[in-house]
Amino acid sequence: MxxxxxxxxxxxxxxxxxxxxxxxxxxLLFFGVQSGLSMGSxxxxxxxxxxxxxxxxxxxxxxxxxxxxxxxxxxxxxxGGLTTTCKREGDVWKINGQKKWIGNATFSDITIIWARDxxxxxxxxxxxxxxxxxxxxxKKCRIKWPSGRYKMP
Numbered sequence: 825m826x827x828x829x830x831x832x833x834x835x836x837x838x839x840x841x842x843x844x845x846x847x848x849x850x851x852l853l854f855f856g857v858q859s860g861l862s863m864g865s866x867x868x869x870x871x872x873x874x875x876x877x878x879x880x881x882x883x884x885x886x887x888x889x890x891x892x893x894x895x896x897x898x899x900x901x902x903x904g905g906l907t908t909t910c911k912r913e914g915d916v917w918k919i920n921g922q923k924k925w926i927g928n929a930t931f932s933d934i935t936i937i938w939a940r941d942x943x944x945x946x947x948x949x950x951x952x953x954x955x956x957x958x959x960x961x962x963k964k965c966r967i968k969w970p971s972g973r974y975k976m977p
Contacts, residue, residue, distance in 0.1 A: 862889025
């Protein structure tokens with residue numbers, strides 16, 4: 825049996841415009857963080873090896889990226905207020921701090937983390953894999969619209 829135009833319109837009416845708006849905003853946030861902030865940071869600041877390792881997989885959505893700059897106490901204060909620190913210890917970097925409002929963080933494969941180097945006071949970017957020791961992403965807040973409040977006429 826073929827689907828008719830009234831059947832399709834009935835399905836569209838059943839979905840609240842607020843639900844469509846919510847899904848549209850989620851997609852735009854995901855895509856902006858993935859392609860703009862995560863991939864853009866690697867493209868502009870990463871080594872050739874990092875670009876070759878991550879960008880093709882991220883472009884195909886085989887790997888998902890997140891972007892961590894904003895902090896609980898200082899916001900996105902790269903100029904002077906960034907409190908997340910990093911320190912090189914031999915061949916590894918130790919990162920210490922917290923971030924908030926990181927789009928894609930709870931399901932990303934990698935997160936771009938920005939931290940201030942304790943030795944030279946410069947801000948540095950790191951590609952942190954979700955399996956790195958000490959890395960933890962958790963959902964703190966979920967905003968829900970009151971159910972049934974918005975209905976299509």
